[in-house]
Amino acid sequence: NHQIVLNSRPNGAPTPDNFRAQSTPVPMPASGQVLLRTLYLSLDPYMRGRMSDAASYAAAVGIGEVMVGAVVARVEASQHPGYRVGDLVLANTGWQKFALSDTNDLIRLDADLAQPSLALGVLGMPGFTAYMGLLDIGQPKAGDTVVVAAASGAVGSVVGQIAKIKGCRVVGLAGGAEKCAYVVNELGFDACIDHRSPDFAQALATACAKGIDVYFESVGGAVFDAVLPLLNTGARIPVCGLIAHYNDTALPPGPDRLSLLTRTLLIKRIKMQGFIIFDDYGHRYDEFFTQMSKWVADGRIKFKEDIVDGLENAPQAFIGLLEGRNFGKLIVRVTKD
Ligand code: NDP
Secondary structure, X not given: XXXXXXXXXXXXXXXXXXXXXXXXXXXXXXXOOEEEEEEEEEOOOHHHHHOOOOOOOOOOOOOOOXXXXXXXXXXXXXXXXXXOOOOEEEEOOOOEOEEEEOOOOOEEEOOOOXXXXXXXXXXXXXXXXXXXXXXXXXXXXXXXXEEEOOOOOHHHHHHHHHHHHOOOEEEEEEOOHHHHHHHHHOOOOOEEEEOOOOOHHHHHHHHOOOOEEEEEEOOOHHHHHHHHHHEEEEEEEEEOOOHHHOOOOOOOOOOOOHHHHHHHHHHOOOEEEEXXXXXXXXXXXXXXXXXXXXXXXXXXXXXXXEEEEOHHHHHXXXXXXXXXXXXXXXXXXXXXX
16 A cells, blocks of 8 residues: 655645655455545645644644545445445545545445546535635625635635626636636636736735625735725625645734734724634535536536646645645546546
């Protein structure tokens, strides 16, 4: 079996030596278990949090333990009456080629799924995050201006397209001209601003002539600084992530803008709310899945996958995710068939 384990905890940005590849015998399922073969491994920003032992909403991966992650897997051998060889499942077995499961946390996938990897993206956790964060916390109304951070990515791309379906004016933020062109031309956003361009704040203000009613926050840092003065009275801010800060080792240098933030929240009666998707909304997964499957089937929600071949390339791909080197939902194809 091939596995990638956490070798050491990063100090700042993760480096290849924080990971270690190892080979172990492929395990045999005991009674009540199945042996899973990983087809696709999802790489997601939350994994940076699991590499750290700082207090968070979920436990850290231990040193020497297999890195966590959601996978699409195929049953390779079964000692469980409910599963047959060849069944496709969504599992949480992490960065490894084979794994045993007692089947308790498995979700069955339709055997004829044309593209099973979608269960890790638009039809899975990132799509669900976009759907609940925007609709339940963002409360978009027709005519609102919605600004979406990390707009070309797994979550942001879906946020903006749902906001368009709801009749909003949608402005994306993305790194570089190629991602911005995709966001406007393929995803149908009204505008997209390159957050790395020197006149970013001015360009954002120009694109949001009527201010911002919903800011879908995934980034933090300089992006949030540019958004803050543009927020309208009664604006909503779903706080989904803060990827610009995941590698920080200390609070960023001043000036301290906390009172500017709280003053803005006060005088503009802004609602800013964090959420952790399955903890807060797990009970609404079916509603999401039914609606999103329809939107995808009807071509109303488009998606892009960034597929990397080979488990051994997962560490580099993950390091790149935190630097914006991915373009679309980042997935590792572990088994080619
Ligand atoms: P993406 O596919 O969007 O990939 C991450 C993107 O973040 C990069 O491509 C890059 O895009 C952008 N980025 C990275 N570093 C920076 C930076 N310093 N400044 C600005 N942008 C940066 O990832 P996901 O869609 O999977 O995740 C997006 C966000 O949603 C993350 O913050 C993640 O933690 C959060 N999330 C939260 C969940 C929850 O339950 N709360 C669940 C799932 C995701 P670009 O090149 O455009 O800058």
